[in-house]
Amino acid sequence: MELILKQDVQNLGFKDDxxxxxxxxxxxxxxxxxxxxxxxxxxxxxxxxxxxxxxHKEAKVxxxxxxxxxxxxxxxxxxxxxxxxxxxxGSITNIDxxxxxxxxxxxxxxxxxxxxxxxxxxxxxASVRLHRDVIVDLPYEIVAEQA
Numbered sequence: 001m002e003l004i005l006k007q008d009v010q011n012l013g014f015k016d017d018x019x020x021x022x023x024x025x026x027x028x029x030x031x032x033x034x035x036x037x038x039x040x041x042x043x044x045x046x047x048x049x050x051x052x053x054x055x056h057k058e059a060k061v062x063x064x065x066x067x068x069x070x071x072x073x074x075x076x077x078x079x080x081x082x083x084x085x086x087x088x089x090g091s092i093t094n095i096d097x098x099x100x101x102x103x104x105x106x107x108x109x110x111x112x113x114x115x116x117x118x119x120x121x122x123x124x125x126a127s128v129r130l131h132r133d134v135i136v137d138l139p140y141e142i143v144a145e146q147a
Contacts, residue, residue: 077097080144093117
């Protein structure tokens with residue numbers, strides 16, 4: 001079953017992508033939730049025209065995302081957390097990374113940051129998706145909090 005996505009769906013595609021999914025997934029989840037609609041020939045023609053008109057606007061958005069990416073690469077992130085030796089009391093998630101970026105002056109939505117759950121001190125990398133074509137690898141360090 002071919003569908004046109006109305007919005008970004010994690011692990012499936014981005015808005016205005018034509019995707020092939022199993023019939024049950026499309027009919028019972030994507031279409032009723034409003035995430036997608038059927039990819040008929042007329043819908044594909046309308047989509048092609050809309051994408052053609054939106055192409056020049058997209059260039060500016062990508063340029064802004066690249067500028068933000070260079071700004072993010074210049075930031076050094078150190079997150080202080082309570083620890084006993086190397087093991088943390090708790091964990092560091094993408095929410096903590098977003099808060100550290102906010103302190104540094106960059107506001108990023110937490111759903112665009114992928115880092116995993118970290119439970120030890122050390123250096124790690126997080127992935128920040130600024131645009132479908134611009135993904136930044138963001139290094140950060142977790143240090144033990146000084147009492």
